[in-house]
Amino acid sequence: MVMKRDGCSVSREALEEMRLMALDRLSEGESPRAVSASFGLHRSWAYKIREKARGRGKGKRALRSTKGSGRPRKLDAAQERQVFRWVNGKNPMQYGFDFGLWTRQIVRELIEQRFGVALSLASVGALLARVGLTPQKPLQQAYQRDPQAVARWQRETYPAIARQAKREKADIYFWDESGFRADAVQGKTWGAKGQTPVVSVPGQRQSISAASAVSSKGAFWFVTYTGGLNGSLFIELLRKMMRGRRKPVHLIVDGLPAHKTKAVRDHVDELEGKLTLHFLPGYAPDLNPDELVWSYAKRTGNARRPLQAGEKLAERIHAQLAEIARRPALVRSFFRHPSVAYISDL
Numbered sequence: 001m002v003m004k005r006d007g008c009s010v011s012r013e014a015l016e017e018m019r020l021m022a023l024d025r026l027s028e029g030e031s032p033r034a035v036s037a038s039f040g041l042h043r044s045w046a047y048k049i050r051e052k053a054r055g056r057g058k059g060k061r062a063l064r065s066t067k068g069s070g071r072p073r074k075l076d077a078a079q080e081r082q083v084f085r086w087v088n089g090k091n092p093m094q095y096g097f098d099f100g101l102w103t104r105q106i107v108r109e110l111i112e113q114r115f116g117v118a119l120s121l122a123s124v125g126a127l128l129a130r131v132g133l134t135p136q137k138p139l140q141q142a143y144q145r146d147p148q149a150v151a152r153w154q155r156e157t158y159p160a161i162a163r164q165a166k167r168e169k170a171d172i173y174f175w176d177e178s179g180f181r182a183d184a185v186q187g188k189t190w191g192a193k194g195q196t197p198v199v200s201v202p203g204q205r206q207s208i209s210a211a212s213a214v215s216s217k218g219a220f221w222f223v224t225y226t227g228g229l230n231g232s233l234f235i236e237l238l239r240k241m242m243r244g245r246r247k248p249v250h251l252i253v254d255g256l257p258a259h260k261t262k263a264v265r266d267h268v269d270e271l272e273g274k275l276t277l278h279f280l281p282g283y284a285p286d287l288n289p290d291e292l293v294w295s296y297a298k299r300t301g302n303a304r305r306p307l308q309a310g311e312k313l314a315e316r317i318h319a320q321l322a323e324i325a326r327r328p329a330l331v332r333s334f335f336r337h338p339s340v341a342y343i344s345d346l
Contacts, residue, residue: 075111154287175211178294211237259279
């Protein structure tokens with residue numbers, strides 16, 4: 001018994017060639033049954049070819065493959081652009097939903113509410129991809145963050161600090177602290193799907209803290225220390241940073257309690273204008289370019305080469321931060337990040 005070929009498994013180009021060859025053979029007098037059998041297709045196939053090619057203005061042209069138009073989209077181009085505007089940079093809660101992350105289900109419900117059009121989840125996914133939206137892990141921001149305070153800092157407070165520093169011929173630095181652990185795993189790695197990769201880390205738990213101050217002109221100062229930060233230690237670190245400086249410094253810090261103690265205020269007053277502290281809005285670490293320094297250090301340090309046997313974390317971190325200090329161009333590059341584009345020494 002001869003197995004019949006499934007036409008669906010043959011490419012469009014091959015099917016077109018088969019139809020044209022079949023028409024030639026039919027024109028030469030070969031029977032439709034024999035032509036169909038020679039291609040391994042049902043005997044009715046050649047009859048359909050002959051019927052389709054008959055008639056004025058048809059012939060081989062009627063047998064050519066044509067690109068299917070497909071089912072028309074339910075949303076027009078303007079509506080698809082509106083979906084992009086709804087989702088991009090917005091929160092579903094702004095549209096009355098009780099969930100803060102976009103899902104295909106929520107987008108589908110919003111489209112049905114606003115446009116009266118019902119789409120499948122697969123169609124919603126295809127629509128989002130078509131307009132340039134992809135599923136991504138969102139950055140987190142504290143709900144206590146005050147958008148008005150952030151905007152005021154960017155438009156008014158920082159420009160005023162920059163003007164004051166220019167009048168005083170002072171330097172502006174951004175300050176921040178961070179901690180490092182020898183057994184911390186930063187970043188991502190590749191592995192087989194469904195099998196979480198295992199990364200070897202040192203068995204000994206070493207940790208070290210560091211503070212740094214960064215300038216848009218490429219200057220970078222740092223110090224390492226152990227333990228948590230309090231007011232007394234902060235004063236000690238400030239003394240180290242100010243040692244040997246000729247210009248006044250405007251230092252921008254976050255609202256950590258250790259930065260705001262009475263002892264710190266008294267110490268700053270004793271410096272008689274050589275040091276001025278300014279405080280960033282609460283819950284807005286993205287306004288501080290020093291956060292980008294720590295992100296860079298943690299992605300390129302132990303994450304790339306874990307500590308070897310006998311190696312000290314404090315020495316490794318000190319060496320890495322010293323390398324950053326030797327690269328002013330790298331330091332300046334942190335200030336080109338969109339989150340800190342407001343910074344200018346004017």
